[in-house]
Amino acid sequence: MKTAITLSRVEEAASGPFVFHQELPDGFARAAHHGYDSVELFLPGPTAVSASEIKTLQEEHGLGIAAVGTGAGLVRHGLSLTDPDAGIRQAALQFIQEMVELGGSLKAPAILGSMQGKWGGTIRREQALDWLAEALATIGDTASKHGVPFIYEPLNRYETNLLNQVGQAAEWITELGLQNIVILADMFHMNIEETDMARAIQNGGDLIGHVHFADSNRHAMGFGHSQPLPVIEALKAIGYNGYLSAEIFPLPDADQAAAQTIQTIHTLLS
Template sequence: MKSAVTICLVPEARQGPFVYHQGLADGCARAAKLGFHGVEIFPPAASAVKPAELKTLLRKHRLQVAAIGTGAGWLTKQWSLTSPDSAIRRKAIQFISQMIDLASQFSAPVIVGSMQGRVQPGIERSQALGWLADGLRKLSLRAAESRQVLLYEPLNRYETNLINRIDSAAEWLDEQSLEHVRVLADLFHTNIEQADVAAAIVRCGSRLGHLHFADSNRQAVGLGHTRMAPIIKALRKVGYEGYLSAEILPLPSSDQASEQTIQSYRKLVVRS
Protein backbone atom coordinates (compact mmCIF):
# COMPACT_ATOMS: atom_id res chain seq x y z
CA MET A 1 0.00 0.00 0.00
CA LYS A 2 1.20 3.47 -0.91
CA SER A 3 0.85 6.90 0.70
CA ALA A 4 -0.62 10.03 -0.88
CA VAL A 5 -1.63 13.53 0.12
CA THR A 6 -4.13 15.97 -1.41
CA ILE A 7 -3.45 19.16 -3.36
CA CYS A 8 -6.42 21.48 -3.95
CA LEU A 9 -6.35 24.03 -6.79
CA VAL A 10 -9.92 25.29 -6.26
CA PRO A 11 -10.15 28.63 -4.41
CA GLU A 12 -13.76 27.94 -3.39
CA ALA A 13 -12.62 24.78 -1.59
CA ARG A 14 -10.06 26.36 0.71
CA GLN A 15 -12.15 25.37 3.72
CA GLY A 16 -12.44 21.81 2.48
CA PRO A 17 -10.62 18.60 3.48
CA PHE A 18 -7.45 19.09 1.49
CA VAL A 19 -3.92 19.37 2.85
CA TYR A 20 -2.16 21.70 0.43
CA HIS A 21 -3.65 24.79 -1.22
CA GLN A 22 -0.62 26.67 -2.59
CA GLY A 23 -0.35 25.12 -6.04
CA LEU A 24 1.13 22.02 -7.60
CA ALA A 25 4.78 23.02 -7.29
CA ASP A 26 4.47 23.77 -3.58
CA GLY A 27 2.34 20.71 -2.84
CA CYS A 28 4.58 18.30 -4.74
CA ALA A 29 7.70 19.65 -3.05
CA ARG A 30 6.18 19.32 0.42
CA ALA A 31 4.80 15.85 -0.29
CA ALA A 32 8.14 14.60 -1.57
CA LYS A 33 10.04 16.06 1.38
CA LEU A 34 7.96 13.95 3.76
CA GLY A 35 8.29 10.82 1.65
CA PHE A 36 4.81 10.44 0.18
CA HIS A 37 4.50 8.20 -2.87
CA GLY A 38 1.83 10.22 -4.63
CA VAL A 39 -0.45 13.23 -4.76
CA GLU A 40 -4.21 13.36 -5.25
CA ILE A 41 -5.18 16.49 -7.19
CA PHE A 42 -8.42 18.48 -6.96
CA PRO A 43 -8.48 20.92 -9.92
CA PRO A 44 -11.23 23.40 -10.90
CA ALA A 45 -11.27 21.86 -14.39
CA ALA A 46 -9.04 19.68 -16.54
CA SER A 47 -7.82 22.76 -18.40
CA ALA A 48 -6.37 24.15 -15.14
CA VAL A 49 -3.61 21.52 -15.17
CA LYS A 50 -0.82 21.71 -17.74
CA PRO A 51 0.28 18.11 -18.30
CA ALA A 52 3.85 18.93 -19.30
CA GLU A 53 4.41 21.05 -16.19
CA LEU A 54 2.91 18.41 -13.91
CA LYS A 55 5.01 15.67 -15.50
CA THR A 56 8.12 17.76 -14.84
CA LEU A 57 7.15 18.18 -11.19
CA LEU A 58 6.43 14.48 -10.79
CA ARG A 59 9.78 13.49 -12.27
CA LYS A 60 11.62 16.04 -10.16
CA HIS A 61 10.05 14.84 -6.93
CA ARG A 62 9.65 11.15 -7.85
CA LEU A 63 5.91 11.23 -7.29
CA GLN A 64 2.88 9.72 -8.99
CA VAL A 65 -0.66 10.99 -9.39
CA ALA A 66 -2.74 8.86 -7.04
CA ALA A 67 -6.09 10.14 -8.36
CA ILE A 68 -7.84 13.22 -9.70
CA GLY A 69 -10.99 14.55 -8.05
CA THR A 70 -13.96 16.07 -9.86
CA GLY A 71 -15.84 17.72 -7.02
CA ALA A 72 -15.28 21.21 -8.40
CA GLY A 73 -17.95 20.46 -10.99
CA TRP A 74 -20.48 20.29 -8.17
CA LEU A 75 -18.95 22.93 -5.93
CA THR A 76 -18.67 25.65 -8.57
CA LYS A 77 -21.30 24.63 -11.15
CA GLN A 78 -23.79 22.40 -9.30
CA TRP A 79 -23.48 19.82 -12.08
CA SER A 80 -24.29 16.21 -11.21
CA LEU A 81 -24.94 12.85 -12.84
CA THR A 82 -28.41 12.66 -11.27
CA SER A 83 -29.80 16.09 -12.05
CA PRO A 84 -33.39 15.95 -13.38
CA ASP A 85 -32.16 18.31 -16.12
CA SER A 86 -30.66 16.26 -18.95
CA ALA A 87 -28.57 19.23 -20.10
CA ILE A 88 -26.89 19.39 -16.68
CA ARG A 89 -26.26 15.64 -16.72
CA ARG A 90 -24.57 16.03 -20.11
CA LYS A 91 -22.41 18.87 -18.76
CA ALA A 92 -21.45 16.71 -15.79
CA ILE A 93 -20.41 13.85 -18.06
CA GLN A 94 -18.43 16.20 -20.28
CA PHE A 95 -16.66 17.76 -17.28
CA ILE A 96 -15.69 14.38 -15.83
CA SER A 97 -14.72 13.04 -19.27
CA GLN A 98 -12.21 15.86 -19.63
CA MET A 99 -10.79 14.93 -16.23
CA ILE A 100 -10.47 11.32 -17.39
CA ASP A 101 -8.56 12.44 -20.48
CA LEU A 102 -6.22 14.43 -18.24
CA ALA A 103 -5.79 11.59 -15.76
CA SER A 104 -5.05 9.11 -18.54
CA GLN A 105 -1.79 10.94 -19.21
CA PHE A 106 -0.67 10.01 -15.68
CA SER A 107 -2.14 6.49 -15.49
CA ALA A 108 -4.41 7.75 -12.73
CA PRO A 109 -8.07 7.10 -11.89
CA VAL A 110 -10.73 9.79 -11.60
CA ILE A 111 -13.08 10.13 -8.62
CA VAL A 112 -16.85 10.63 -8.79
CA GLY A 113 -17.89 11.82 -5.35
CA SER A 114 -20.03 14.92 -4.92
CA MET A 115 -20.82 15.00 -8.64
CA GLN A 116 -22.98 11.92 -8.18
CA GLY A 117 -25.62 14.32 -6.83
CA ARG A 118 -28.68 13.15 -4.90
CA VAL A 119 -32.30 12.09 -5.33
CA GLN A 120 -34.14 15.36 -5.90
CA PRO A 121 -37.69 16.02 -4.62
CA GLY A 122 -40.28 14.62 -7.00
CA ILE A 123 -37.84 12.14 -8.56
CA GLU A 124 -38.13 8.41 -7.96
CA ARG A 125 -35.07 6.85 -6.36
CA SER A 126 -34.96 4.21 -9.10
CA GLN A 127 -34.82 6.95 -11.73
CA ALA A 128 -31.94 8.76 -9.98
CA LEU A 129 -30.00 5.51 -9.61
CA GLY A 130 -30.65 4.80 -13.28
CA TRP A 131 -29.14 8.14 -14.25
CA LEU A 132 -26.18 7.45 -11.96
CA ALA A 133 -25.59 4.03 -13.50
CA ASP A 134 -25.84 5.47 -17.01
CA GLY A 135 -23.32 8.20 -16.22
CA LEU A 136 -20.89 5.85 -14.50
CA ARG A 137 -21.13 3.40 -17.38
CA LYS A 138 -20.31 6.02 -20.01
CA LEU A 139 -17.47 7.46 -17.96
CA SER A 140 -15.97 4.14 -16.96
CA LEU A 141 -15.89 2.97 -20.57
CA ARG A 142 -13.99 6.14 -21.43
CA ALA A 143 -11.56 5.44 -18.60
CA ALA A 144 -11.16 1.85 -19.77
CA GLU A 145 -9.94 3.10 -23.15
CA SER A 146 -6.74 4.16 -21.36
CA ARG A 147 -6.75 1.06 -19.14
CA GLN A 148 -7.98 2.92 -16.08
CA VAL A 149 -10.92 2.45 -13.76
CA LEU A 150 -13.40 5.01 -12.50
CA LEU A 151 -13.68 5.52 -8.74
CA TYR A 152 -17.14 5.86 -7.18
CA GLU A 153 -17.18 7.34 -3.68
CA PRO A 154 -20.19 6.70 -1.43
CA LEU A 155 -20.77 9.76 0.75
CA ASN A 156 -22.42 9.98 4.15
CA ARG A 157 -26.16 10.57 4.58
CA TYR A 158 -25.68 14.31 5.15
CA GLU A 159 -24.13 14.75 1.69
CA THR A 160 -26.16 12.39 -0.50
CA ASN A 161 -29.22 10.18 -0.29
CA LEU A 162 -28.07 7.84 -3.06
CA ILE A 163 -25.68 5.17 -1.73
CA ASN A 164 -23.98 5.74 1.62
CA ARG A 165 -22.27 2.44 2.43
CA ILE A 166 -19.24 1.05 0.65
CA ASP A 167 -20.46 -2.55 0.76
CA SER A 168 -23.84 -1.48 -0.63
CA ALA A 169 -22.00 0.39 -3.39
CA ALA A 170 -19.96 -2.69 -4.29
CA GLU A 171 -23.12 -4.81 -4.45
CA TRP A 172 -24.91 -2.21 -6.59
CA LEU A 173 -21.97 -1.94 -9.01
CA ASP A 174 -22.08 -5.72 -9.42
CA GLU A 175 -25.84 -5.60 -10.07
CA GLN A 176 -25.31 -2.93 -12.73
CA SER A 177 -22.41 -4.87 -14.32
CA LEU A 178 -20.18 -1.80 -14.04
CA GLU A 179 -16.96 -3.76 -14.39
CA HIS A 180 -14.68 -0.74 -14.83
CA VAL A 181 -15.87 1.07 -11.69
CA ARG A 182 -14.26 0.61 -8.29
CA VAL A 183 -15.34 1.77 -4.83
CA LEU A 184 -13.50 4.57 -3.07
CA ALA A 185 -13.69 4.03 0.68
CA ASP A 186 -13.40 7.33 2.52
CA LEU A 187 -12.77 6.53 6.17
CA PHE A 188 -14.50 9.71 7.33
CA HIS A 189 -17.73 8.70 5.58
CA THR A 190 -17.44 5.03 6.56
CA ASN A 191 -17.03 6.03 10.20
CA ILE A 192 -20.52 7.58 9.99
CA GLU A 193 -22.23 4.90 7.92
CA GLN A 194 -20.62 1.54 8.71
CA ALA A 195 -21.01 -0.28 12.02
CA ASP A 196 -17.85 -2.25 11.23
CA VAL A 197 -15.58 -0.57 8.69
CA ALA A 198 -13.14 -3.47 8.47
CA ALA A 199 -15.93 -5.96 7.75
CA ALA A 200 -17.35 -3.64 5.09
CA ILE A 201 -13.94 -3.47 3.39
CA VAL A 202 -13.79 -7.26 3.32
CA ARG A 203 -17.25 -7.37 1.75
CA CYS A 204 -16.06 -4.92 -0.92
CA GLY A 205 -13.23 -7.27 -1.80
CA SER A 206 -11.73 -6.64 -5.22
CA ARG A 207 -14.20 -3.81 -5.87
CA LEU A 208 -12.12 -1.59 -3.58
CA GLY A 209 -10.05 0.77 -5.72
CA HIS A 210 -8.91 3.69 -3.54
CA LEU A 211 -8.98 4.80 0.08
CA HIS A 212 -9.19 8.20 1.72
CA PHE A 213 -7.01 7.96 4.82
CA ALA A 214 -8.85 10.13 7.33
CA ASP A 215 -9.78 9.89 10.98
CA SER A 216 -13.28 10.18 12.45
CA ASN A 217 -13.06 13.98 12.75
CA ARG A 218 -11.77 14.44 9.15
CA GLN A 219 -8.32 15.19 10.55
CA ALA A 220 -5.13 13.18 10.05
CA VAL A 221 -5.20 9.56 11.15
CA GLY A 222 -4.24 9.43 14.80
CA LEU A 223 -6.07 12.62 15.76
CA GLY A 224 -9.54 11.06 16.01
CA HIS A 225 -11.02 7.86 17.42
CA THR A 226 -11.11 5.46 14.44
CA ARG A 227 -9.56 2.07 15.21
CA MET A 228 -7.17 1.77 12.28
CA ALA A 229 -5.44 -1.55 12.95
CA PRO A 230 -8.48 -3.70 11.99
CA ILE A 231 -8.94 -1.59 8.85
CA ILE A 232 -5.34 -2.13 7.73
CA LYS A 233 -5.74 -5.84 8.44
CA ALA A 234 -8.87 -5.91 6.27
CA LEU A 235 -7.10 -4.09 3.45
CA ARG A 236 -4.36 -6.70 3.51
CA LYS A 237 -6.93 -9.48 3.58
CA VAL A 238 -8.54 -8.29 0.34
CA GLY A 239 -5.14 -7.75 -1.28
CA TYR A 240 -5.46 -3.98 -1.55
CA GLU A 241 -2.27 -2.45 -2.95
CA GLY A 242 -3.50 1.05 -3.79
CA TYR A 243 -3.14 4.41 -2.13
CA LEU A 244 -3.99 5.58 1.37
CA SER A 245 -4.65 9.18 0.42
CA ALA A 246 -5.02 11.93 3.00
CA GLU A 247 -8.20 13.81 2.14
CA ILE A 248 -8.21 15.64 5.46
CA LEU A 249 -8.52 19.07 7.01
CA PRO A 250 -5.19 20.93 7.17
CA LEU A 251 -5.22 21.01 10.97
CA PRO A 252 -3.48 22.14 13.07
CA SER A 253 -1.68 23.23 9.89
CA SER A 254 -0.99 21.75 6.46
CA ASP A 255 2.51 20.69 7.46
CA GLN A 256 1.42 19.21 10.78
CA ALA A 257 -1.46 17.34 9.12
CA SER A 258 0.81 15.84 6.47
CA GLU A 259 3.49 14.94 9.03
CA GLN A 260 0.90 13.22 11.22
CA THR A 261 -0.39 11.34 8.18
CA ILE A 262 2.97 9.99 7.08
CA GLN A 263 3.84 9.01 10.65
CA SER A 264 0.55 7.09 10.96
CA TYR A 265 1.08 5.47 7.57
CA ARG A 266 4.55 4.26 8.54
CA LYS A 267 3.39 3.01 11.92
CA LEU A 268 0.32 1.18 10.60
CA VAL A 269 1.50 -0.01 7.20
CA VAL A 270 5.28 -0.06 7.00
CA ARG A 271 6.22 -1.19 10.49
CA SER A 272 3.29 -3.44 11.35
Protein backbone atom coordinates in the same frame (compact mmCIF):
# COMPACT_ATOMS: atom_id res chain seq x y z
CA MET B 1 0.16 -0.11 0.14
CA LYS B 2 1.24 3.32 -1.06
CA THR B 3 0.87 6.80 0.39
CA ALA B 4 -0.76 9.87 -1.14
CA ILE B 5 -1.73 13.33 0.03
CA THR B 6 -4.33 15.73 -1.33
CA LEU B 7 -3.44 18.93 -3.13
CA SER B 8 -6.29 21.31 -4.02
CA ARG B 9 -6.23 24.30 -6.35
CA VAL B 10 -9.97 25.00 -6.24
CA GLU B 11 -10.73 28.37 -4.64
CA GLU B 12 -14.30 27.35 -3.83
CA ALA B 13 -12.90 24.46 -1.75
CA ALA B 14 -10.44 26.58 0.25
CA SER B 15 -12.01 25.41 3.50
CA GLY B 16 -12.35 21.81 2.33
CA PRO B 17 -10.60 18.64 3.54
CA PHE B 18 -7.42 18.92 1.51
CA VAL B 19 -3.98 19.10 3.07
CA PHE B 20 -2.16 21.39 0.68
CA HIS B 21 -3.77 24.39 -1.04
CA GLN B 22 -0.58 26.02 -2.32
CA GLU B 23 0.47 26.47 -5.93
CA LEU B 24 1.35 23.13 -7.48
CA PRO B 25 5.17 23.49 -7.33
CA ASP B 26 5.01 24.19 -3.59
CA GLY B 27 2.45 21.45 -2.98
CA PHE B 28 4.52 18.86 -4.84
CA ALA B 29 7.64 19.94 -2.96
CA ARG B 30 5.91 19.62 0.41
CA ALA B 31 4.50 16.18 -0.45
CA ALA B 32 7.96 14.97 -1.45
CA HIS B 33 9.53 16.51 1.68
CA HIS B 34 7.18 14.50 3.89
CA GLY B 35 7.99 11.29 2.02
CA TYR B 36 4.74 10.62 0.18
CA ASP B 37 4.66 8.38 -2.88
CA SER B 38 2.08 10.43 -4.77
CA VAL B 39 -0.31 13.36 -4.74
CA GLU B 40 -4.05 13.31 -5.27
CA LEU B 41 -5.06 16.38 -7.29
CA PHE B 42 -8.22 18.45 -6.91
CA LEU B 43 -8.16 20.89 -9.82
CA PRO B 44 -10.62 23.57 -11.03
CA GLY B 45 -11.14 21.75 -14.31
CA PRO B 46 -9.54 19.64 -17.05
CA THR B 47 -7.74 22.59 -18.66
CA ALA B 48 -6.66 24.42 -15.49
CA VAL B 49 -3.22 22.80 -15.56
CA SER B 50 -1.62 21.03 -18.48
CA ALA B 51 -0.59 17.39 -18.26
CA SER B 52 2.92 18.38 -19.33
CA GLU B 53 3.25 20.78 -16.38
CA ILE B 54 2.11 18.08 -13.98
CA LYS B 55 4.51 15.54 -15.51
CA THR B 56 7.39 18.00 -15.12
CA LEU B 57 6.59 18.38 -11.42
CA GLN B 58 6.34 14.61 -11.06
CA GLU B 59 9.78 14.11 -12.52
CA GLU B 60 11.27 16.91 -10.45
CA HIS B 61 9.95 15.55 -7.16
CA GLY B 62 9.74 11.82 -7.86
CA LEU B 63 5.99 11.65 -7.22
CA GLY B 64 3.15 9.72 -8.81
CA ILE B 65 -0.42 10.90 -9.33
CA ALA B 66 -2.73 8.79 -7.18
CA ALA B 67 -5.97 10.18 -8.62
CA VAL B 68 -7.70 13.33 -9.82
CA GLY B 69 -10.90 14.58 -8.23
CA THR B 70 -13.95 15.84 -10.11
CA GLY B 71 -15.68 17.76 -7.31
CA ALA B 72 -14.98 21.15 -8.85
CA GLY B 73 -17.75 20.34 -11.29
CA LEU B 74 -20.19 20.71 -8.41
CA VAL B 75 -18.61 23.36 -6.19
CA ARG B 76 -17.62 25.61 -9.10
CA HIS B 77 -20.23 24.87 -11.78
CA GLY B 78 -23.16 23.31 -9.92
CA LEU B 79 -23.10 20.12 -11.99
CA SER B 80 -24.26 16.66 -10.98
CA LEU B 81 -25.05 13.41 -12.78
CA THR B 82 -28.52 13.17 -11.20
CA ASP B 83 -29.77 16.72 -11.74
CA PRO B 84 -33.41 16.90 -12.92
CA ASP B 85 -32.23 18.99 -15.91
CA ALA B 86 -30.97 16.78 -18.74
CA GLY B 87 -28.71 19.56 -19.98
CA ILE B 88 -26.98 19.81 -16.62
CA ARG B 89 -26.58 16.03 -16.46
CA GLN B 90 -24.95 16.09 -19.89
CA ALA B 91 -22.64 18.94 -18.89
CA ALA B 92 -21.69 17.00 -15.75
CA LEU B 93 -20.90 13.91 -17.80
CA GLN B 94 -18.77 15.93 -20.20
CA PHE B 95 -16.85 17.57 -17.33
CA ILE B 96 -16.10 14.19 -15.75
CA GLN B 97 -15.14 12.64 -19.07
CA GLU B 98 -12.63 15.43 -19.64
CA MET B 99 -11.21 14.94 -16.15
CA VAL B 100 -10.89 11.22 -16.92
CA GLU B 101 -8.96 12.12 -20.06
CA LEU B 102 -6.62 14.36 -18.06
CA GLY B 103 -6.11 11.68 -15.43
CA GLY B 104 -5.64 9.05 -18.09
CA SER B 105 -2.86 11.05 -19.70
CA LEU B 106 -1.13 10.88 -16.30
CA LYS B 107 -1.96 7.16 -15.84
CA ALA B 108 -4.18 8.14 -12.94
CA PRO B 109 -7.86 7.36 -12.29
CA ALA B 110 -10.50 10.01 -11.66
CA ILE B 111 -12.87 10.02 -8.68
CA LEU B 112 -16.62 10.60 -8.57
CA GLY B 113 -17.73 11.93 -5.21
CA SER B 114 -19.98 14.96 -4.81
CA MET B 115 -20.90 15.13 -8.51
CA GLN B 116 -23.03 12.00 -8.13
CA GLY B 117 -25.72 14.26 -6.66
CA LYS B 118 -28.83 13.02 -4.87
CA TRP B 119 -32.51 12.24 -5.37
CA GLY B 120 -35.55 14.13 -4.12
CA GLY B 121 -38.38 16.42 -5.20
CA THR B 122 -39.68 15.20 -8.54
CA ILE B 123 -36.84 12.68 -8.93
CA ARG B 124 -37.30 9.20 -7.47
CA ARG B 125 -34.31 7.31 -6.09
CA GLU B 126 -34.67 4.62 -8.75
CA GLN B 127 -34.50 7.24 -11.50
CA ALA B 128 -31.43 8.90 -9.99
CA LEU B 129 -29.66 5.56 -9.68
CA ASP B 130 -30.52 4.73 -13.30
CA TRP B 131 -28.95 8.01 -14.44
CA LEU B 132 -25.92 7.34 -12.27
CA ALA B 133 -25.51 3.82 -13.66
CA GLU B 134 -25.77 5.05 -17.25
CA ALA B 135 -23.10 7.66 -16.60
CA LEU B 136 -20.79 5.20 -14.86
CA ALA B 137 -21.05 2.77 -17.75
CA THR B 138 -19.99 5.49 -20.17
CA ILE B 139 -17.22 6.87 -17.97
CA GLY B 140 -15.88 3.43 -17.11
CA ASP B 141 -15.48 2.71 -20.81
CA THR B 142 -13.61 5.98 -21.35
CA ALA B 143 -11.26 5.26 -18.44
CA SER B 144 -10.57 1.76 -19.74
CA LYS B 145 -9.10 3.22 -22.92
CA HIS B 146 -6.37 4.73 -20.73
CA GLY B 147 -5.82 1.52 -18.78
CA VAL B 148 -7.16 2.98 -15.52
CA PRO B 149 -10.36 2.37 -13.55
CA PHE B 150 -12.95 4.97 -12.61
CA ILE B 151 -13.42 5.43 -8.87
CA TYR B 152 -16.89 5.75 -7.32
CA GLU B 153 -17.11 7.07 -3.76
CA PRO B 154 -20.03 6.29 -1.43
CA LEU B 155 -20.60 9.42 0.66
CA ASN B 156 -22.27 9.89 4.02
CA ARG B 157 -25.99 10.65 4.34
CA TYR B 158 -25.41 14.39 4.75
CA GLU B 159 -23.83 14.63 1.28
CA THR B 160 -25.88 12.16 -0.77
CA ASN B 161 -28.86 9.87 -0.33
CA LEU B 162 -27.95 7.48 -3.16
CA LEU B 163 -25.43 4.92 -1.87
CA ASN B 164 -23.86 5.45 1.54
CA GLN B 165 -22.15 2.16 2.42
CA VAL B 166 -19.27 0.32 0.77
CA GLY B 167 -21.04 -3.05 0.67
CA GLN B 168 -24.20 -1.44 -0.70
CA ALA B 169 -22.21 0.18 -3.51
CA ALA B 170 -20.33 -3.07 -4.25
CA GLU B 171 -23.57 -5.02 -4.49
CA TRP B 172 -25.11 -2.40 -6.80
CA ILE B 173 -22.08 -2.27 -9.11
CA THR B 174 -21.96 -6.08 -9.28
CA GLU B 175 -25.69 -6.53 -9.91
CA LEU B 176 -25.63 -4.02 -12.77
CA GLY B 177 -22.46 -5.50 -14.23
CA LEU B 178 -20.75 -2.12 -14.38
CA GLN B 179 -17.29 -2.53 -15.87
CA ASN B 180 -14.05 -0.81 -14.84
CA ILE B 181 -15.67 0.83 -11.81
CA VAL B 182 -14.01 0.53 -8.41
CA ILE B 183 -14.96 1.86 -4.99
CA LEU B 184 -13.32 4.51 -2.86
CA ALA B 185 -13.48 3.55 0.81
CA ASP B 186 -13.33 6.87 2.66
CA MET B 187 -12.78 6.29 6.37
CA PHE B 188 -14.45 9.59 7.34
CA HIS B 189 -17.68 8.67 5.55
CA MET B 190 -17.39 5.07 6.77
CA ASN B 191 -17.12 6.24 10.36
CA ILE B 192 -20.59 7.74 9.95
CA GLU B 193 -22.29 5.04 7.89
CA GLU B 194 -20.67 1.69 8.75
CA THR B 195 -21.20 -0.26 11.97
CA ASP B 196 -17.87 -2.06 11.38
CA MET B 197 -15.36 -0.46 9.00
CA ALA B 198 -13.22 -3.58 8.69
CA ARG B 199 -16.24 -5.66 7.73
CA ALA B 200 -17.22 -2.98 5.22
CA ILE B 201 -13.81 -3.38 3.57
CA GLN B 202 -14.37 -7.13 3.42
CA ASN B 203 -17.81 -6.53 1.86
CA GLY B 204 -16.19 -4.37 -0.80
CA GLY B 205 -13.62 -7.03 -1.56
CA ASP B 206 -11.72 -6.68 -4.79
CA LEU B 207 -13.87 -3.72 -5.81
CA ILE B 208 -11.99 -1.54 -3.31
CA GLY B 209 -9.77 0.59 -5.52
CA HIS B 210 -8.78 3.60 -3.40
CA VAL B 211 -8.81 4.56 0.28
CA HIS B 212 -9.12 7.98 1.88
CA PHE B 213 -7.24 7.67 5.14
CA ALA B 214 -8.92 10.02 7.61
CA ASP B 215 -9.81 9.97 11.28
CA SER B 216 -13.37 10.21 12.61
CA ASN B 217 -13.28 14.02 12.65
CA ARG B 218 -11.63 14.21 9.23
CA HIS B 219 -8.35 15.24 10.80
CA ALA B 220 -5.13 13.29 10.38
CA MET B 221 -5.33 9.73 11.68
CA GLY B 222 -4.54 9.77 15.38
CA PHE B 223 -6.24 13.11 15.98
CA GLY B 224 -9.72 11.55 16.34
CA HIS B 225 -11.18 8.32 17.73
CA SER B 226 -11.04 5.88 14.79
CA GLN B 227 -9.18 2.59 15.22
CA PRO B 228 -7.29 2.14 11.93
CA LEU B 229 -5.51 -1.17 12.59
CA PRO B 230 -8.56 -3.42 11.90
CA VAL B 231 -9.11 -1.52 8.63
CA ILE B 232 -5.48 -2.01 7.59
CA GLU B 233 -5.72 -5.72 8.45
CA ALA B 234 -8.91 -6.01 6.38
CA LEU B 235 -7.23 -4.27 3.44
CA LYS B 236 -4.33 -6.71 3.65
CA ALA B 237 -6.78 -9.62 3.79
CA ILE B 238 -8.46 -8.60 0.51
CA GLY B 239 -5.07 -8.10 -1.15
CA TYR B 240 -5.37 -4.34 -1.46
CA ASN B 241 -2.13 -2.71 -2.64
CA GLY B 242 -3.42 0.73 -3.65
CA TYR B 243 -3.21 4.11 -1.99
CA LEU B 244 -3.88 5.33 1.52
CA SER B 245 -4.59 8.95 0.64
CA ALA B 246 -4.91 11.77 3.15
CA GLU B 247 -8.10 13.67 2.29
CA ILE B 248 -8.20 15.56 5.57
CA PHE B 249 -8.31 19.06 7.03
CA PRO B 250 -4.90 20.76 7.26
CA LEU B 251 -5.04 20.89 11.06
CA PRO B 252 -3.41 21.99 13.25
CA ASP B 253 -1.60 23.01 10.08
CA ALA B 254 -0.82 21.36 6.74
CA ASP B 255 2.67 20.18 7.59
CA GLN B 256 1.66 18.70 10.94
CA ALA B 257 -1.28 16.92 9.30
CA ALA B 258 1.01 15.54 6.60
CA ALA B 259 3.62 14.39 9.09
CA GLN B 260 1.07 12.77 11.41
CA THR B 261 -0.55 10.88 8.55
CA ILE B 262 2.58 9.37 7.06
CA GLN B 263 4.00 8.50 10.48
CA THR B 264 0.78 6.66 11.34
CA ILE B 265 0.74 4.79 8.04
CA HIS B 266 4.36 3.69 8.41
CA THR B 267 3.66 2.50 11.96
CA LEU B 268 0.59 0.54 10.91
CA LEU B 269 2.31 -1.09 7.93
CA SER B 270 5.55 -1.94 9.73
